[in-house]
Amino acid sequence: xxxxxxxxxxLIKTRGQQATLRCSPISGHTxxxxxxxxxxxxxxxLLWYDEGEERNRGxxxxxxxxxxxxxxxxELNVNALExxxxxxxxxxxxxxxxxxxxxxYNEQFFGPGTRLTVL
Amino acid sequence: xxxVTQMEGPVTLSxxxxxTINCTYTATGYPSLFWYVQYPGExxxxxxxxxxADDKGSxxxxxxxxxxxxxxFHLEKGSVQVSDSAVYFCALSDWRGxxxxxxxxxxxxxxxxxx
Numbered sequence: 001x002x003x004x005x006x007x008x009x010x011l012i013k014t015r016g017q018q019a020t021l022r023c024s025p026i027s028g029h030t031x032x033x034x035x036x037x038x039x040x041x042x043x044x045x046l047l048w049y050d051e052g053e054e055r056n057r058g059x060x061x062x063x064x065x066x067x068x069x070x071x072x073x074x075e076l077n078v079n080a081l082e083x084x085x086x087x088x089x090x091x092x093x094x095x096x097x098x099x100x101x102x103x104x105y106n107e108q109f110f111g112p113g114t115r116l117t118v119l
Numbered sequence: 120x121x122x123v124t125q126m127e128g129p130v131t132l133s134x135x136x137x138x139t140i141n142c143t144y145t146a147t148g149y150p151s152l153f154w155y156v157q158y159p160g161e162x163x164x165x166x167x168x169x170x171x172a173d174d175k176g177s178x179x180x181x182x183x184x185x186x187x188x189x190x191x192f193h194l195e196k197g198s199v200q201v202s203d204s205a206v207y208f209c210a211l212s213d214w215r216g217x218x219x220x221x222x223x224x225x226x227x228x229x230x231x232x233x234x
Contacts (some may be wrong), residue, residue, distance in 0.1 A: 033222075058221065107168070
């Protein structure tokens with residue numbers, strides 16, 4: 001079974017440009033999560049998409065946005081890039097239990113990440 | 120709000136030494152707790168998990184027990200190998216309200232094991 005895939009592996013942009021990162025979830029998974037792993041800041045939750053809808057968002061400015069396609073793959077867009085956006089961006093996917101209640105979870109499976117460098 | 124604190128690294132050990140990486144958490148609900156491992160150049164892999172108090176998660180010789188009274192989930196291994204060299208992250212999931220969908224991670228602990 002193929003795991004979560006991300007593209008590109010590396011991305012180099014200059015300040016002010018836009019970056020687009022892509023993620024393909026594990027087959028059968030409907031939820032996609034994005035995390036930022038920046039040096040010195042650890043892993044920060046960015047976005048959660050499920051069934052094409054944004055379900056939750058971390059403490060990031062609106063220039064971080066994304067979408068989920070009908071095949072459940074996802075894009076993360078970062079507009080007006082700043083130097084501090086340089087980081088490893090990790091995508092994860094999970095199944096989605098429609099009867100999910102508080103105290104339960106669905107395991108998140110992570111991809112290898114996209115390394116974004118802003119010059 | 121929810122948060123995870125884990126011991127600062129790096130941790131350097133000789134092969135077959137005993138490993139402990141401390142992790143404590145703050146949560147207002149009833150979180151599930153996880154240890155993830157990140158090998159060089161790779162994404163995160165779930166190492167073990169525990170979903171309720173007193174549960175013990177275990178995998179590949181690693182263990183961690185969910186201690187609600189001390190809000191801790193310390194990672195242990197009795198005899199580390201060179202192949203265990205990686206960054207270890209403690210994390211929690213508290214699936215309710217504004218925390219839906221997100222994992223809260225500690226800062227990570229770099230482990231290096233020498234032969």
